[in-house]
Amino acid sequence: xxxxxxxxxxxxxxxxxxxxxxxVLLDTAEALAEVSRREVKKLPTLRGKTVINLFMENxxxxxxxxxxxxxxxxxxxxxxxAAGSSISKGETLADTARNLAAMSPDAIVIRHPxxxxxxxxxxxxxCSIINAGDGWHEHPTQALLDILTIRQYKRxxxxxxxxxxxDILHSRVARSNVFGLLTLGARVRVSGPPTLLPxxxxxxxxxIEYDLAAAVADSDVVMMLxxxxxxxxxxxxxxxxxxxxxxxxxxxxxxxxxxxxxxxHPGPMNRGIEISSGVADGPYSVxxxxxANGVAMxxxxxxxxxxxxxxxxxxxxxxxxxxxxxxxxxxxxxx
Amino acid sequence: MSAGATRPPTVIRGGRVLDPSRxxxxxxxxxxxxxxxxxxxxPGLIQxxxxxxxxxxxxxxxxxxxxxxxxxxEPGYEYKETIASGCMSAVVGGVTSVACMANTNPVNDSGxxxxxxxxxxxxxxxANVFPIGAVSLGLQGEKLAxxxxxxxxxxxxxxxxxxxxxxxxxxxxxxxxxxxxxIPVIVHEEDNCLCANGVVNEGVxxxxxxxxxxxAAGESAMVARDIExxxxxxxxxxxxxxxxxxxxxxxxRAKDEGLNVTAEVxxxxxxxxxxxxxxxxTNAKMKPPLRTAKDVAALREGLADGTIxxxxxxxxxxxxxxxxxxxxxxxxxxxxLETLLPLCLELVQRGELKLERMIEAxxxxxxxxxxxxxxxxxxxxxxxxxxxxxxxxxxxxxxxLASKSHNTPFDGWxxxxxxxxxxxxxxxxxxxxx
Ligand SMILES: [Zn+2]
Numbered sequence: 001x002x003x004x005x006x007x008x009x010x011x012x013x014x015x016x017x018x019x020x021x022x023x024v025l026l027d028t029a030e031a032l033a034e035v036s037r038r039e040v041k042k043l044p045t046l047r048g049k050t051v052i053n054l055f056m057e058n059x060x061x062x063x064x065x066x067x068x069x070x071x072x073x074x075x076x077x078x079x080x081x082a083a084g085s086s087i088s089k090g091e092t093l094a095d096t097a098r099n100l101a102a103m104s105p106d107a108i109v110i111r112h113p114x115x116x117x118x119x120x121x122x123x124x125x126x127c128s129i130i131n132a133g134d135g136w137h138e139h140p141t142q143a144l145l146d147i148l149t150i151r152q153y154k155r156x157x158x159x160x161x162x163x164x165x166x167d168i169l170h171s172r173v174a175r176s177n178v179f180g181l182l183t184l185g186a187r188v189r190v191s192g193p194p195t196l197l198p199x200x201x202x203x204x205x206x207x208i209e210y211d212l213a214a215a216v217a218d219s220d221v222v223m224m225l226x227x228x229x230x231x232x233x234x235x236x237x238x239x240x241x242x243x244x245x246x247x248x249x250x251x252x253x254x255x256x257x258x259x260x261x262x263x264x265h266p267g268p269m270n271r272g273i274e275i276s277s278g279v280a281d282g283p284y285s286v287x288x289x290x291x292a293n294g295v296a297m298x299x300x301x302x303x304x305x306x307x308x309x310x311x312x313x314x315x316x317x318x319x320x321x322x323x324x325x326x327x328x329x330x331x332x333x334x335x
Numbered sequence: 336m337s338a339g340a341t342r343p344p345t346v347i348r349g350g351r352v353l354d355p356s357r358x359x360x361x362x363x364x365x366x367x368x369x370x371x372x373x374x375x376x377x378p379g380l381i382q383x384x385x386x387x388x389x390x391x392x393x394x395x396x397x398x399x400x401x402x403x404x405x406x407x408x409e410p411g412y413e414y415k416e417t418i419a420s421g422c423m424s425a426v427v428g429g430v431t432s433v434a435c436m437a438n439t440n441p442v443n444d445s446g447x448x449x450x451x452x453x454x455x456x457x458x459x460x461x462a463n464v465f466p467i468g469a470v471s472l473g474l475q476g477e478k479l480a481x482x483x484x485x486x487x488x489x490x491x492x493x494x495x496x497x498x499x500x501x502x503x504x505x506x507x508x509x510x511x512x513x514x515x516x517x518i519p520v521i522v523h524e525e526d527n528c529l530c531a532n533g534v535v536n537e538g539v540x541x542x543x544x545x546x547x548x549x550x551a552a553g554e555s556a557m558v559a560r561d562i563e564x565x566x567x568x569x570x571x572x573x574x575x576x577x578x579x580x581x582x583x584x585x586x587x588r589a590k591d592e593g594l595n596v597t598a599e600v601x602x603x604x605x606x607x608x609x610x611x612x613x614x615x616x617t618n619a620k621m622k623p624p625l626r627t628a629k630d631v632a633a634l635r636e637g638l639a640d641g642t643i644x645x646x647x648x649x650x651x652x653x654x655x656x657x658x659x660x661x662x663x664x665x666x667x668x669x670x671x672l673e674t675l676l677p678l679c680l681e682l683v684q685r686g687e688l689k690l691e692r693m694i695e696a697x698x699x700x701x702x703x704x705x706x707x708x709x710x711x712x713x714x715x716x717x718x719x720x721x722x723x724x725x726x727x728x729x730x731x732x733x734x735x736l737a738s739k740s741h742n743t744p745f746d747g748w749x750x751x752x753x754x755x756x757x758x759x760x761x762x763x764x765x766x767x768x769x
Contacts, residue, residue, distance in 0.1 A: 015543065092656070092659070092660055093660065094659050094660065112661065114661035114662065114663045114664060115544055115545040115546050115661075115662060115663065116546075116615030116661055116662040116663075117661045119614065119615050120615065120660070120661055120662075134545070135545050135663070136545035136546070137544060137545030137546075138545065172545060175543075175545060198542065200538055200539050200541075201542055203542070204539075204542065204543070325745075325746060325747030326607065326611050326616070326619070326744055326745070328606075328748075329606065329607070329628065
């Protein structure tokens with residue numbers, strides 16, 4: 001078996017992942033979703049494989065979702081969290097990774113408060129690394145399950161107008177969705193107060209609209225992000241009340257969207273702050289489908305990364321680029 | 336040295352002698368006697384019995400380079416660098432004088448620490464070391480350190496480098512009080528509130544990587560304040576590692592106005608832009624951060640036209656363990672002494688910088704800024720000399736650096752230009768045998 005090749009496959013983010021690879025992952029998830037509807041919800045596919053969930057930041061939902069995904073594929077999954085691990089005793093992430101790698105896992109799923117933490121692991125250890133959220137950077141499996149949910153309702157991603165609303169600056173969910181949706185041909189609009197949505201985002205290829213009603217207008221999909229209460233203490237907005245006044249998705253604002261609009265939220269929600277209960281519990285909300293798709297999507301990612309020769313993405317861009325020297329700036333400067 | 340042990344003279348033969356302090360640029364021989372420049376004459380005219388001869392044909396002979404922004408880490412952080420290892424790194428890079436920053440442990444905020452540094456440097460016997468004292472006690476930004484005591488012990492400037500002086504009154508007093516000793520106040524410009532938690536330039540790369548940014552205004556706003564204070568006090572201000580186009584414009588205006596303001600740029604801010612951090616490369620993490628391509632172009636222009644008078648490395652050694660961590664936890668800074676010359680020469684080869692201007696920014700300009708009697712090959716001057724081959728190609732291997740630390744983003748780069756001989760006080764302290 002081409003051990004080395006297999007072991008260099010990671011999912012660190014959606015930035016740079018090709019449309020073909022995204023579609024393989026989405027199709028695999030679609031096929032695996034069927035398992036969750038069976039009486040016996042288990043496949044023998046990853047029997048004898050080991051998946052370590054290394055969670056250095058609290059996230060019950062994502063961890064449980066990965067855990068169930070691994071179990072349904074018959075993999076052994078082990079949870080390591082910040083509390084009770086040697087991290088709290090001052091061990092570096094690199095050392096933790098080396099120690100875990102010495103136990104020969106097939107994949108490590110990592111959630112970490114620092115952007116780039118998953119990449120650091122991929123540089124150090126040999127097994128597959130799956131990014132389950134690194135700082136503000138990326139949360140690729142969340143975006144994949146969001147895109148899967150959208151695809152189930154809209155069939156095609158290309159041509160859709162998807163609007164993401166909230167704290168864009170600090171959101172890994174927003175970044176991963178932007179990268180994935182753009183690759184698949186959607187038009188992506190982002191909205192939020194200017195303090196949380198710097199104009200540099202436009203360079204990623206999105207449209208910026210600070211007015212919520214205007215942003216929602218004509219949207220096929222509206223994705224609301226959770227607002228972190230700490231941000232008001234950092235002066236990004238004056239109060240949650242004022243935030244809600246301008247950026248809460250209400251039924252009234254939603255009337256501007258397309259009649260068959262769907263509403264996503266990665267959870268957990270702040271009802272009455274970024275989303276009204278009427279919208280959250282209303283007919284356009286697809287949040288429970290997101291949760292259900294989470295398991296299937298993570299099964300698909302584990303399967304595609306761990307199984308040798310799984311269709312499609314071997315040696316693809318999911319593998320992170322090899323290290324090389326920094327390139328020189330072009331002659332004639334740097335302009 | 337005892338009087339009996341007189342060294343034989345040295346003759347550096349046939350090199351292109353380039354001394355911007357006197358506008359001298361000719362093929363010539365250089366005679367060194369008793370540690371000083373004794374004569375410079377047409378090739379073959381200097382006769383010296385039993386002299387040591389350095390063949391400099393095809394090479395450039397210049398005043399030893401002066402790096403006015405170096406972190407030697409001793410006392411306190413000897414696992415990163417020692418005064419001896421830092422001085423070795425310096426002379427390998429052709430640098431004969433370094434000015435070392437005060438952020439050691441203990442901080443160089445007293446005459447005792449200043450004296451310790453000078454003694455260690457003398458023991459190492461390689462490069463000249465000119466200590467820089469702290470502006471504030473413990474670099475805390477609150478209470479003025481004893482400039483006088485440190486000056487008596489040998490400091491050439493004061494700086495809280497590594498930190499910005501957010502207290503404007505303290506900054507004003509530093510500029511005024513430093514006048515007593517005619518020493519510059521060197522400033523690291525970074526507004527603490529604007530740059531809080533920032534680890535890269537605020538811009539597109541930061542957005543892509545999800546990293547907290549440091550905005551350009553975090554530097555330029557402080558530069559603006561300090562230029563205003565320099566105007567108000569008529570004090571002597573030197574701006575360290577200038578990195579954004581906006582700061583450059585303000586320095587240009589201040590100089591036009593005749594204010595006593597000087598500025599330096601580091602080779603890495605001339606050679607790399609913010610995209611170097613893509614992939615979370617911790618060896619491209621420094622303060623100020625690598626900026627945009629537009630800033631790089633402006634800095635090159637500012638250096639060429641003299642708005643930025645000096646090139647300084649901000650040599651900042653860190654242990655491998657301090658860089659093999661997640662990006663936000665990694666230490667800021669890179670080593671620079673041994674890549675200084677070839678990186679600058681690359682700008683010359685590209686036609687963006689004149690060789691004489693480059694040597695000036697590495698010799699007479701920093702000597703003037705620090706008011707030290709170096710950076711010249713004038714007859715009678717201390718014979719700090721560098722001989723380098725501007726065409727020699729080599730590949731940088733970080734692990735082969737003489738510095739105790741290997742944190743460089745230039746690992747694996749093919750470079751052109753290599754130091755072949757370094758002389759300090761007439762004594763050869765480095766010869767490249769490769
Ligand atoms: Zn500094």
